[in-house]
Amino acid sequence: MLVLTAQMETIMYKIGELSKVLSVSTDTLRYYEKNGLLKPSGRSESGYRLYNDNDLRCLQFIVRAKSIGFSLNEIKELLSINLEKQDHSCGEVKSLTDLKLAQVEAKIMELTRFKDSLRLLSDACCGGEEAAIHCSILSALENVDDSFNRVN
Amino acid sequence: MLVLTAQMETIMYKIGELSKVLSVSTDTLRYYEKNGLLKPSGRSESGYRLYNDNDLRCLQFIVRAKSIGFSLNEIKELLSINLEKQDHSCGEVKSLTDLKLAQVEAKIMELTRFKDSLRLLSDACCGGEEAAIHCSILSALENVDDSFNRVN
């Protein structure tokens, strides 16, 4: 399964092997390559992608960055900074993080407004089996002069 | 601007007029029509869409439902229930609302995890102008055995 290079030093993974190690589909790995996030360090004679340990660490970086909410484009930026650390400042990295943080916080606020409105609607509704002719939720959506609309 | 029907009762709006009343673009109105959310009640001789007061109220319904986080597909369902209130129960409407509420809350929780991680990273980073060689954010993304990873 594992191919050793001539130097007998670096462990190389075929795409399916790397896929299993970090639970990332082979389709996704090819997608990352096409989008400049992770290029395998080599190819076998028959054209198979070969990933080394460094590639594996890079994929870990991607997976972790994804797990804290960075988009692939943002991760691409982080990766290129990481590759040339000496040419970039700490402040640059922190800026990216803080920008993302602000976006996430804004989204949370929007969703919280949704949540509060939905909660109000739900709590006001009897939820019974009778016909929805007098359903308070539908009325709230239909009529302007309603408690739901006053709250917002 | 306003066209009166033969009955001299109903106010009809052309698409651009309705667009202005509720600040919804004409493209969006045509999109809603194509997707079965809002069909204008008539057409002029030259083929222009004509919306009446009922259509206006329907569009208000859509706009309000959107403002509390319902997707267009969910709104379509709500609209069809609203059209045939007697055939649907209050519980049905409340179920839709509660399902949406649960989805919104789940999303908020996910984003809150993102936020907490990002906050940790940001607070740990000096953000200075020096090179990012020892940047704590990049290290956290690179190495497993890090405070950031322990927290998660």
Add this chain to the structure above:
DNA sequence: CTTGACCTTGGTGTTTACTCTAAGGTTTAT
């Protein structure tokens, strides 16, 4: 009568992150 604002249709493009397909070549195990 012409200009400009408006309307029509049908179609493409945007964003994000994949997922799936087809048609075929390679490797490994039996």
Add this chain to the structure above:
DNA sequence: ATAAACCTTAGAGTAAACACCAAGGTCAAG
């Protein structure tokens, strides 16, 4: 020798909610 499992490429499809475009018809004002 052959089947199973793996790999290759290019390209299409998915969701959501529109935005934008071209080519052309319509309508009101000056």
